[in-house]
Amino acid sequence: MQDELHAQVLAYLRDHRVVTLATGADGDLWAAAVFYVNDGFRLYFLSSPTSRHSLNLVQQPRVAATIQEDYSDWLEIKGIQLEGVASEISGDEELLARSLYAEKFPVVGKLAQAPAAIVKAMAKVRWYQLVPQRLYFIDNAAGFGRREEIDLARGPSPE
Numbered sequence: 001m002q003d004e005l006h007a008q009v010l011a012y013l014r015d016h017r018v019v020t021l022a023t024g025a026d027g028d029l030w031a032a033a034v035f036y037v038n039d040g041f042r043l044y045f046l047s048s049p050t051s052r053h054s055l056n057l058v059q060q061p062r063v064a065a066t067i068q069e070d071y072s073d074w075l076e077i078k079g080i081q082l083e084g085v086a087s088e089i090s091g092d093e094e095l096l097a098r099s100l101y102a103e104k105f106p107v108v109g110k111l112a113q114a115p116a117a118i119v120k121a122m123a124k125v126r127w128y129q130l131v132p133q134r135l136y137f138i139d140n141a142a143g144f145g146r147r148e149e150i151d152l153a154r155g156p157s158p159e
Contacts, residue, residue, distance in 0.1 A: 025059035
């Protein structure tokens with residue numbers, strides 16, 4: 001049962017591109033949508049280090065996030081809610097993130113052919129990871145209000 005849920009969530013992560021991060025520091029709350037790529041349940045994204053959400057992460061790395069589509073029918077709603085820790089990465093972890101990102105977003109892998117505005121923006125970004133500790137998968141198509149939890153802080157379930 002847990003393996004089936006993990007497979008569903010991993011497929012959902014693979015098939016979607018935007019995660020909305022909720023960050024906070026010093027009583028300042030903010031939400032920002034960023035493109036991501038996943039390696040298992042771990043998400044990688046890039047952002048300007050001077051963006052409001054990146055500045056919040058420096059002070060408070062705990063985040064909440066959602067991945068979903070814009071549905072008009074409540075019975076079709078599917079999505080992910082998660083909480084975890086986000087941080088800037090470098091070295092081998094950054095190389096992995098760049099490689100995975102280039103596969104999902106080819107413009108990043110082909111900067112020599114990218115528009116000048118993208119090349120300029122990419123020179124200013126930093127790379128980040130979001131390591132979920134708890135994740136919920138919502139699937140109203142499987143039952144209205146259905147929400148299943150994956151507690152990643154404990155590791156995989158023995159089921």
